[in-house]
Amino acid sequence: MNRNSKSYNAAVIASLVILLLIGIFLSISIGSTRIPLSEIISAMRQGNNTSKAYRIVSYVRIPRTLAAVLAGCALSVAGAILQAVLNNSLAGPSIIGVNSGAGFFAVLITAFFPASLYYTTVAAFIGALIAVLLVYFIARKTGASRMAIVLAGVAVSSFIGAMTDTVLILKPNTAVERIAFLIGGLSGVTIDRLSFASCFIVFSLVISILLSYDMNLLALGDESAKSLGLNVTRIRFIFLILASMLAGSAISFAGLLGFVGLIVPHISRFLVGYDNRILLPVSALIGSIFTLLCDLLARILFAPFEIPVGIIMSFLGAPFFIHLLIKGRRGQLYD
Amino acid sequence: MIKLENVTAGYNNVEVIKNINIDFEESSITSIIGKNGCGKTTLLKTASNLLKPFSGKITIRGEDVLSISNKELAKKISYLPQHRPVPNITVYNLVMHGRYPYLGFSRTPRKKDKEIVEMAIEHMGLNNYINKNILELSGGERQKAYIAMILAQDTDIIFLDEPTTFLDINHQLEILEIIKNLKTMRKTIVMVLHDLNSALRCSDKVCLLEKGEIVICDTPQAVFESGIINEVFKIYSKQVLIGDGTGKQYEDTKQYVFYLK
Numbered sequence: 003m004n005r006n007s008k009s010y011n012a013a014v015i016a017s018l019v020i021l022l023l024i025g026i027f028l029s030i031s032i033g034s035t036r037i038p039l040s041e042i043i044s045a046m047r048q049g050n051n052t053s054k055a056y057r058i059v060s061y062v063r064i065p066r067t068l069a070a071v072l073a074g075c076a077l078s079v080a081g082a083i084l085q086a087v088l089n090n091s092l093a094g095p096s097i098i099g100v101n102s103g104a105g106f107f108a109v110l111i112t113a114f115f116p117a118s119l120y121y122t123t124v125a126a127f128i129g130a131l132i133a134v135l136l137v138y139f140i141a142r143k144t145g146a147s148r149m150a151i152v153l154a155g156v157a158v159s160s161f162i163g164a165m166t167d168t169v170l171i172l173k174p175n176t177a178v179e180r181i182a183f184l185i186g187g188l189s190g191v192t193i194d195r196l197s198f199a200s201c202f203i204v205f206s207l208v209i210s211i212l213l214s215y216d217m218n219l220l221a222l223g224d225e226s227a228k229s230l231g232l233n234v235t236r237i238r239f240i241f242l243i244l245a246s247m248l249a250g251s252a253i254s255f256a257g258l259l260g261f262v263g264l265i266v267p268h269i270s271r272f273l274v275g276y277d278n279r280i281l282l283p284v285s286a287l288i289g290s291i292f293t294l295l296c297d298l299l300a301r302i303l304f305a306p307f308e309i310p311v312g313i314i315m316s317f318l319g320a321p322f323f324i325h326l327l328i329k330g331r332r333g334q335l336y337d
Numbered sequence: 338m339i340k341l342e343n344v345t346a347g348y349n350n351v352e353v354i355k356n357i358n359i360d361f362e363e364s365s366i367t368s369i370i371g372k373n374g375c376g377k378t379t380l381l382k383t384a385s386n387l388l389k390p391f392s393g394k395i396t397i398r399g400e401d402v403l404s405i406s407n408k409e410l411a412k413k414i415s416y417l418p419q420h421r422p423v424p425n426i427t428v429y430n431l432v433m434h435g436r437y438p439y440l441g442f443s444r445t446p447r448k449k450d451k452e453i454v455e456m457a458i459e460h461m462g463l464n465n466y467i468n469k470n471i472l473e474l475s476g477g478e479r480q481k482a483y484i485a486m487i488l489a490q491d492t493d494i495i496f497l498d499e500p501t502t503f504l505d506i507n508h509q510l511e512i513l514e515i516i517k518n519l520k521t522m523r524k525t526i527v528m529v530l531h532d533l534n535s536a537l538r539c540s541d542k543v544c545l546l547e548k549g550e551i552v553i554c555d556t557p558q559a560v561f562e563s564g565i566i567n568e569v570f571k572i573y574s575k576q577v578l579i580g581d582g583t584g585k586q587y588e589d590t591k592q593y594v595f596y597l598k
Contacts, residue, residue, distance in 0.1 A: 215440075215444035216444070218434070221422065222431075223418065225387055225421065226416070226418060228407075229385060230411050231411030231438040
């Protein structure tokens, strides 16, 4: 089968959907209490609030599974967008400061307005947007090379990290509450909190896929894309906002999950190539599967103890990032 | 066809080209020549509306380019930059990008778009490379793929920034033949060329730029005979006839040589 053919892409998507469904089932079934499929189905059918299985599934496992699916898909698509828009295969929400920007604003609102739970998503979104625009602006001033963007990201992340630390020191209670958030984890996510963020995620995802062909043109370079009639500045700005909405929303309930936004677009490109029309949906699916898998590992590796999913992601992500750097040094990086 | 009136343009408030007045004629080849940094690329970018001029007016068949939307303008003017990132896509997909101004909201190519893309690929002799990745092509083949994209864009005016630079001599000559062939398709071609011999041999008009201003813009013979090329580049030049002496191949064998003063 030709790697770029429609049938190949359809086969990839179908396989990923099957893997995702398996992942969802395992995520609902496996945990400190193992619930077999038959029990899940009968508990959900009866809808009996007093049943242990029903309560575990509907109040713990389903929100957690949905959170993994949404966070993974949002962060991966945000990563794929940032890599395409900034023309930098090392860009990802955590690398270019989106995560720390969103995290800082989320910490800020928790510290000063603890009652405003719903505003966390909006705050995280604004934080992500500010960070991404800051990095973009600095990188543009210095020629927007790949290294300039990564370095600008490091600088902005450090600065925001210092501000986050300041808030945490001034408000020590927040520090205790936000450790899980800073590491990134999915335990304790509620449907209420998810529903708000999921609106942002679904909306941004749909718009991103609709505009994905325009994103393809950016790979030709700004001048060629402009001469083809694309409003480059506008489309780049729209995608930066979409990436910030995706990353900010995911971070608002999942915390600072590292590396998923960096790794998944690379795996997706390896599978389906550079056409964003297929790359974005595939990144969304792989991101969800990857996050579900990491969350499962986080739950079962040291059972009955649980470690935050962010730690597992960093364990897997950091070596992959180093692998990319070495590959890039040999001149083999994808672009 | 496309007319620049009193156009001044540049970057960061620094004027690079000054008070340019020029009318690029329909179905003609105009070469812009000049020393490094004299504003050739700036002139090309300004004329193709990629760079907004500080002052002056640019019109296409009397219509102000500022009144034309991006997409409509992309149906009239195409531009091939010298420096560009190489995308990781197939030749077919690259050439299909040329149809972007004609695609609807869903960005789905129609039958006509696909036919035009296939014709452009065939015209450039790239049929065997249609599913090959651009990254795998040689410099010359890559340039042909980009020209196929320009062909698919189907504009009357084509701007080319140093289309033969970095190519081997075989591909240089092949690309120049392709450009001459574009003229027979009633295209108006404006290109920046560093190779003065090619510029003088292939063009209907040659524009010589110095310090952002047009010094002379005339037929190649007139520009050569004016001696201004020698003054601007601080060189000597000679016209040489290569042939069997019968004069039958006079036009084809007229060459120009340049050497230091």
